[in-house]
Amino acid sequence: VAVMIEIIQGEGGIHRASIEFQKGLRQLCDEHGWLLICDEVQCGMARTGKWFGYQHAGIQPDVATLAKGLGSGVPIGACMAGGRAAGLFGPGNHGSTFGGNPLACTAALTTIATIEQDGLMANAERVGALIRTLLGEALAGVKGVVEIRGHGLMIGIELARPCGELVGKALAAGLLINVTSDTVVRLLPPLIFSENDAxxxxxxxxPLIKEFLAA
Ligand SMILES: Cc1ncc(COP(=O)(O)O)c(C=O)c1O
Structure with a gap:
């Protein structure tokens, strides 16, 4: 048996599992001998200010998955295993045609080095907090704004009604955003985002959100 969790749900609308929940889940898995798998594809690779989302709770999963930011746009995914799960796959048990190819691995290694050298974890934490503060100020009292939430550079603005049409409107205004879970504007700025960018x-x-809510 294994339990799989996304510490901050990306497609699910930027919902964050509480620290207590994460610790309790780890304990439950230990008690029952279940594996704990963290899907870090969206919230991993420094996006929340630490390498992995689960580190904020101080828990250690048995397996964690990575992709997206891992190669800075060069396609690569990784499955990390430790503890009881570490020995489940041996060399040659699980392969793929392009798995472990030097180009993608070099992109991932360079990404890891750059995140470390350029202090991008601290940047994600600091600039993400600034974005949420500025959004909170600018949208304070605006009817139809339910909540601004997230961690680091993984940010959601929940509105009171479906807002998928904002994606096209934002694109026309030169902004790449997404809407998940029908009502949540999702912002995933790059880790190099500066305070001016924020x-x-x-x-x-x-203004786009206000205009949408006023219509
Ligand atoms: C949390 C999460 N897990 C897994 C995936 C799938 O990753 P991949 O496209 O690398 O298979 C996605 C893609 O959006 C995701 O957001």
Whole structure:
């Protein structure tokens, strides 16, 4: 048996599992001998200010999956295993045509080195907090804004009604955003986002949200 969790749900609308929940889940898995798998494809690779989302709770999964930010756009995914899960696959048990290819692995290694050298974890934490603060100020009291939430550069603005049409409107205004779970504007800025970028993002996205909610 294994339990799989996404510490901050991306497609699910930027919902974050509480620290207590994560610790309790780890304990439950230990008690029952279940494996705990963390899907870190979206919330991993420094997006929340630490390498992996689960590190904020101080828990250690048996297996964690990575992709997206791992190669900075070069396609690569990884499955990490430790503890009881470490020996489940041996060399040659699980292969794929392009698995472990040097180009993708070099992109991943360079990404890891750059995140470390350029302090991008701290940047994600700091700039993400700034974006949420600025959004909170700019959208305070606006009817139809349910919640602004997230961690680091994984940010959701929940609105009171489905807002998928905002994706096209934002694109026309030069902004790449997404809407998940029908009602949540999702922002996943790059880890190199600066404080000026954050201010520009808020200045450009808030009027679109206000206009949408006023219609
Ligand atoms: C949390 C999460 N897990 C897994 C995937 C799938 O990853 P891949 O496209 O690399 O198979 C996605 C893709 O959006 C995702 O957001």
């Amino acid at each position: 201010r520009e993002l808020v200045d450009r996205s808030v």
